Amino acid sequence: MRAFVFPGQGSQKVGMGVELAGASTAAREVFQEVDDALDQKLFSIMSEGPEDQLTLTENAQPAIMAHAIAVLRVLEKEAGIALTEAADCVAGHSLGEYTALCAAGAFSLADTARLLKLRGQAMQAAVPVGVGAMCALLGADLEKAQALAEASSEGQVCQVANDNDPTQVVLSGHREAIERAVALVKEHGIKRGVLLPVSAPFHCDLMQPAADAMAEALQKVPPKAFRLPIYANVTAAQVVQPEEEQRLLVEQVCGRVRWRESVLAMRAAGVEEFVELGGKVLGPMIGRIDSDAKVTSVVTMADIEALAKEIA
Structure with missing residues (x-):
């Protein structure tokens, strides 16, 4: 069994997605769709910086998601590898849970971008800087x-x-x-x-105002049925019902990211291989959690081509 996993905040860097966009129409379409959804030149910030703009939570969260989804779209559209055929489940670290849901069809790309922009703004606004x-x-x-x-x-x-x-x-x-x-x-x-x-103390009780903001946002844009089971951060357990996932996404803002337990739960369910899309952060963590697990991190066109050959 194979899990596709998606990185969280901290995996952003200036220049992310540039190589993909240069090589792939599918990637360019993802970055353009996110720019249009946010009415912002986010890909320009991803490509050229400045770094302090990319690091802003409200920019970093949709940027990391867009990069990972671009990798997935190239894999699907240009390498002909469908997520539902290549993976048995998905998971993501913090904001990566939204990326996983987008990948699995629970949210559209545009809605995911807008939700993460709002999530970033709400998390930043929840606590005054320095507190x-x-x-x-x-x-x-x-x-x-x-x-x-x-x-x-x-x-x-x-x-x-x-x-x-x-x-x-x-x-x-x-x-x-x-x-x-x-x-x-x-x-x-x-x-x-x-x-x-x-810039803020994420995943603790001080984030309650942000959790309230996300509860309201997710009432308006609830997750739809997803094509694959997802392992939720706050329970480290498999979720298949959109209504349950909607509640857990709200709890996730203040709740602990139980990544170690999530990986162990996927391993216990039979997952032998983890494929990290859009980053090289979760792979080393998974290796420390279980050295027997196979881990592949996919960021570049060469990574995508290698993975496509292995899966095909």
Whole structure:
């Protein structure tokens, strides 16, 4: 069995999609459709920067999605590999869950772009700049990370935001609490704590205003039936009902990204191969979660051609 997986925020970089657009009409059509949906020259920012504009959450989220969907469209339209024939399920990391739903037909490309633009704006607006922060704990498992979060909170929000793999957990919350956590890592047997260059504290209770905004948006644009099962971030379990997925997407804004458990759940269901489309971030994580899993990261035309040969 094979899963197609889609990266989250942090995988953006200036120049993303340029090679694909130069080589493929299908890719150019994706980037144009996203630009039209957002009434914005997003592909220009993806191609040329400036980097600080691409890093803005409201731009990074639709850009990462557009890049991954462009890779998928080239695979489907030019290599003749249909998602439903090549994959048994899909999953995505944080915003990547929306990309996975777009890939599986639950949202149109234009609606996915607009939802992610709104999600980025709402997440940024939920907390004043400087009030929140996030840190990566290296050499930490979930148990150690949770103990550190509890010790550092002191009445403020300090929560596990991402359980990425057995060696990397991310905390999110009030800046002071996150700074306390970084200072206390050694006492909790954790190798290192690193403040992340993010503009808001994602996936913690401080994001409730953004969750409310997404609840309203998803009432107007609910997911339709999807062609493949999806593994949801907040449950690390398979979802097949659009109504359930709609609720989980709202919970996901404040909830933990249970990526490690999601990968283990897919493995337990029989997935042997993971194909990451549009990035090279999830592949190394999956390798640390289960070294026996086969992982392929697909970004360039050469990657697409190699994958098409393998699947055909």
